[in-house]
Amino acid sequence: MSYHVDPKGYYGEFGGAYIPEMLYPNVEELRRNYLEIMADPAFKEEFNQLLKDYVGRPSPLYFAKRLSEKYKTKIYLKREDLNHTGAHKVNNTVGQILMAKRLGKTRIIAETGAGQHGVATATVCALMGIECVVYMGEVDIARQAPNVARMKMLGATVVPAISGSKTLKDATNEAIRDWINNPENTHYIIGSVVGPHPYPDMVARFQAVVSEEIMNQLHEKEGVSKPDYLVACVGGGSNAAGAFYHYLDDESVKLIAVEAAGKGIYSGESAATSVLGKMGIIHGSKTLLMQTDDGQITEPYSISAGLDYPGVGPMHANLYATKRAEFISITDDDAMKAGLELCQLEGIIPAIETSHSLAIFKGRTFDPEDIVVVNLSGRGDKDLETYINYFNL
Numbered sequence: 001m002s003y004h005v006d007p008k009g010y011y012g013e014f015g016g017a018y019i020p021e022m023l024y025p026n027v028e029e030l031r032r033n034y035l036e037i038m039a040d041p042a043f044k045e046e047f048n049q050l051l052k053d054y055v056g057r058p059s060p061l062y063f064a065k066r067l068s069e070k071y072k073t074k075i076y077l078k079r080e081d082l083n084h085t086g087a088h089k090v091n092n093t094v095g096q097i098l099m100a101k102r103l104g105k106t107r108i109i110a111e112t113g114a115g116q117h118g119v120a121t122a123t124v125c126a127l128m129g130i131e132c133v134v135y136m137g138e139v140d141i142a143r144q145a146p147n148v149a150r151m152k153m154l155g156a157t158v159v160p161a162i163s164g165s166k167t168l169k170d171a172t173n174e175a176i177r178d179w180i181n182n183p184e185n186t187h188y189i190i191g192s193v194v195g196p197h198p199y200p201d202m203v204a205r206f207q208a209v210v211s212e213e214i215m216n217q218l219h220e221k222e223g224v225s226k227p228d229y230l231v232a233c234v235g236g237g238s239n240a241a242g243a244f245y246h247y248l249d250d251e252s253v254k255l256i257a258v259e260a261a262g263k264g265i266y267s268g269e270s271a272a273t274s275v276l277g278k279m280g281i282i283h284g285s286k287t288l289l290m291q292t293d294d295g296q297i298t299e300p301y302s303i304s305a306g307l308d309y310p311g312v313g314p315m316h317a318n319l320y321a322t323k324r325a326e327f328i329s330i331t332d333d334d335a336m337k338a339g340l341e342l343c344q345l346e347g348i349i350p351a352i353e354t355s356h357s358l359a360i361f362k363g364r365t366f367d368p369e370d371i372v373v374v375n376l377s378g379r380g381d382k383d384l385e386t387y388i389n390y391f392n393l
């Protein structure tokens with residue numbers, strides 16, 4: 001059994017491309033070309049060179065000694081927080097900007113919620129000298145002023161989405177409208193393993209550099225190329241997809257996906273999509289989705305903006321449905337405590353998204369000999385204000 005995408009763009013019963021007719025030419029152009037472009041040696045060379053010299057890869061695989069002692073197992077941290085721009089997202093935007101160039105595109109659009117993907121997109125557009133338009137809900141623009149400023153400094157145009165709840169899904173609608181109107185010259189950079197096929201697969205492949213490095217680094221440090229457990233937080237699912245990628249079909253490696261339970265899974269304020277979600281269509285993909293009985297998308301909630309997404313990518317919906325991965329939900333409070341614990345045990349301030357992954361050790365025991373790799377998806381600088389308010393610092 002394979003947990004990778006099938007030739008029709010599905011992971012089990014999840015995935016596909018449920019898009020308006022007018023979007024078909026753009027998505028089809030990408031679908032026809034992406035695998036061939038990614039397999040081209042010149043493309044690979046350029047991608048790898050930028051990952052090395054611009055992003056700063058490979059990111060270290062760090063043995064967290066004090067954390068390991070505390071939880072009586074061997075914990076390694078894959079340091080995506082040390083990447084340029086502070087998280088894993090840039091692996092994907094570097095890949096997609098090169099893809100856009102190969103497709104002859106001269107203009108980039110993106111949507112962003114908290115602004116992290118917008119910043120990663122604006123960054124690579126500046127790098128390549130390509131026009132960049134980022135759609136962002138008006139409410140999010142007000143909430144995320146530092147990231148809006150970053151995007152502007154990087155030369156992007158930030159366009160407010162003023163319809164509906166003025167948040168991420170409205171920004172997505174605006175981006176899709178733009179793409180329909182500009183099919184020839186524009187590429188739409190999606191920021192996670194979501195959206196119509198081939199996006200989830202393409203983004204997973206760009207992020208797969210993470211699991212490729214884990215294989216080599218573990219071999220060097222432990223003499224084995226696979227861990228017993230891989231742990232990653234899941235918003236849309238891209239950092240988890242990257243950490244899992246080369247191990248997906250090797251069932252001796254256990255996968256743990258960590259979702260945001262917010263104020264409690266059943267509190268009405270949560271983003272625990274796999275537990276609460278039902279089959280539905282979001283962003284052109286059939287997947288698990290938080291929705292009301294009559295199919296209205298429920299507003300998700302999490303203290304971490306990056307996990308605050310009502311759906312989950314189709315790869316992860318399938319990992320949940322098939323039980324290939326264990327899904328754990330972590331509340332705001334437990335995540336915040338685990339974040340502070342990492343600061344004080346290892347001298348690393350994690351993103352609050354990442355803090356959710358670290359919180360599993362309180363409730364889930366591992367054997368002393370187990371090798372547990374946690375994908376440290378990002379650094380906490382962007383979350384300082386939330387940490388300050390939460391802990392009264």
Ligand SMILES: *Cc1c(COP(=O)(O)O)cnc(C)c1O
Nearest residue numbers: 192235236237238239306353378
């Ligand atoms: C965006 C983000 C996430 C969540 O996105 P995924 O696509 O699920 O990885 C997690 N961690 C950090 C640091 C992020 O910026």
